[in-house]
Amino acid sequence: MRLPSLRAVGTEAKLLLIGIPVLIWTMLPLYHMFLFSISPKDSAFSGKLWPDHPTLHNFEVVLKQQHYYLSHFWLQLWNSLLIAVATGVFTLLIATFAAFAISRLRVKCGRLVMNLALFTYFIPAAFLAVPMYRTMGSYGLLNSQWALTLAMVTIATPYSIWVLKQSSDQLPVELDEAAIMDGASPMQLFWLVYIPLMAPALVAVGTYALLLAWNEYLYAFLLLSKDTSVTLPVGLGNFLAADDSPWELLMTTGLIYALPPAAIYYTFKRYMVSGLTAGAVKS
C-alpha cells in the first residue's frame, strides 16, 4: 500500500513541476498585456509584477474613443461583430444543407463532394489571398463588408461540411426510416428530426465559423480599406504603423477584442472539442 501512494506523490510533484512552467509559458504574454492595460502611461515599463497605481483609465479612454487611433473603436467593434455573426449564420445554413444532402438524402456523388470539401480545406487562406482580391474586384465587392463575409464563409464551409457530415453519419438511420414511415416529408425530416439531433455539432460549427471570422486579419486587411468599414484587428494593426504608438491603449483595446472569443469558446467548450475533433478521430 505504501509504495503506490509514494509513487502517486511523486507523480503529483512531477505534474506540478510541469504544470507551473506551462502556466507561465501560456500566461506570461497575456499577463504582460493585462499589466499594460491597468498601468498609467509612464509606469508601464517599470518591470514590476503589479503596478503601484493600478487604474482603469486606459479602458475609459478606449471606450470613450478619446484617442486619434481609436476614433472608430465602437464602429470597428460593431463591424467585427456583424461580420462574425453573418459568417457564422451563413456557414451554418450552407454546411447543414450540404451535410444533410450528402449524409441523409445520399445524393449521387456525395462522396466526391466530401473528398473535394476535404481537399479544399487543405487550400490555405494565404494561398488564395491574391486571386481572392482580384475575384472580389471583378464581382464589384471590394471595400464592401460583403466581400469579407463571403470570403470567410467560403473558407469556413468545407471544413464545416466535413465535420457535420461525420457527425450526421453517427445518427441512426432507423430514426429517418421511422419518420418516413410516419409520413414525414424530407423537409419535415430535416427540420424536425435532423436539426434537433445535430444541435451539438451545429453549435460547434457555428462557433468555429464565428471565431474564424472574428479573428481574421489577412482578408480583413486585404478586402477592406476604409477606416469606418474595417474590423477591429485591422484597426489594431494600424496602431503599429506609428512610431509613437500609445502602447497601453493598444494593449487595452486588444484585451477587449480578445474577451468575446474567449467567453464564447469557454461557454461552448464542451461542444467544441468533441464536435470539431469528431471528424479527425473518425477518419
Next chain:
Amino acid sequence: MTIAIDQGRTKHASRDVTAWDRLKVNRNWLGFWFMLPAMAFLILFLAYPLGLGIWISFTDARIGRVGNFIGLENYEWLWDDSIFWLSVFNTLLYTIAASVFKFAIGLYLALLLNENMPFKAILRALVLIPFIVPTVLSALAFWWIFDAQFSIISWSLKQMGVISQNINFLGDVYWARFSVIFVNIWRGIPFVAITLLAGLQTVSPSLYEAATIDGATRWQMFRHITYPLLTPIIAVVMTFSVLFTFTDFQLIWAMTRGGPVNATHLMATLSYQRAIIGGVLGEGSAISNAMIPFLLAAIMISWFGLQRRKWQQGESND
C-alpha cells in the same frame, strides 16, 4: 359501376399525387437543391479564384490592369530572384522547426493531460488560451516581449547578469527568425495537444491494463499501444499544422512584415508584398503557386501515413 368509376378516379388522383410527391420528395432532386448553396459558394469563391490565381501567374497583370499572357516569364524571373529563394528557405526553416517543437511539446502535454491529476480541468482550459487569443493580439503581446528596449526577457537576463546589453530580438536576422518561430510554437501547441488528447481518450483503458499485467514498461506501452493507435490522428494533426505553418501570414505580418532585411519573409508574406503592396499581381501569384509542390508533398506524406495504419490493422481499404 359507380364503384368502378370511383376506383378509377381515386387511382388517377393517387397517381397525380405520387407524381407531384415524387417531384417534391425525390431525393436526388431535393438533394440537388440542398447542395446548391454550397456548390455555388465553392464555385464562385473558391474554384474561380483558384483558377484565376493560376492564370494570373502566367500574365503580367497589375492592380487595375488586366494582364497579357506572358508564359512562364514570372516563374523564370523568380528562379533568378535571390529574395524569393531566401523566402523559400525561411518558410522551410519556419515550418520544420516550428512543427517539430509543436509536435513534441503537444504530444507530451496531451499525454500529461490524459493522466489523472489535480486541477486537470483548469490546466486543460489554460493550455487552450494561446489558441483562442486572436493571432494579431498574440503578435502584439509578443511585440512587447521582444521589444528592443523594454523586452522582459532582456530585462530578466540582465538582472541575472547573463547579458550586459539588450538583445535586439526583432532587429537581428537570427533573433528575428527565432522570435517568430517561438511565437508560432506558442500559438500552435494547444491545437496539437487538444486534438491528440481527444485521440488518446478513444484508446481503451483495458489495453493498458492488459499490458500492465504482462509487465510492460511505460515506454513499451507508449511505443506499442498509444503510438500505433494514435498514428492516424497524428497524421491528420501534423498535416494541418504543417500546412498552416507553411502558409502562415498573419503572425509574420503583424510582427515583422518580413524584416529585418527579408530574414523573416515567408512565401505567403512575400507574395502579398509583391502582389498587393507592390501591385505586381502576376509575380505575387507565381510565388503563391510555388507553394503548391510543397503542400502536395505534405498531404501525400500524411495520406501514406494513414494508409499504412489501415494496412497494419488488416482493415480493408474502402
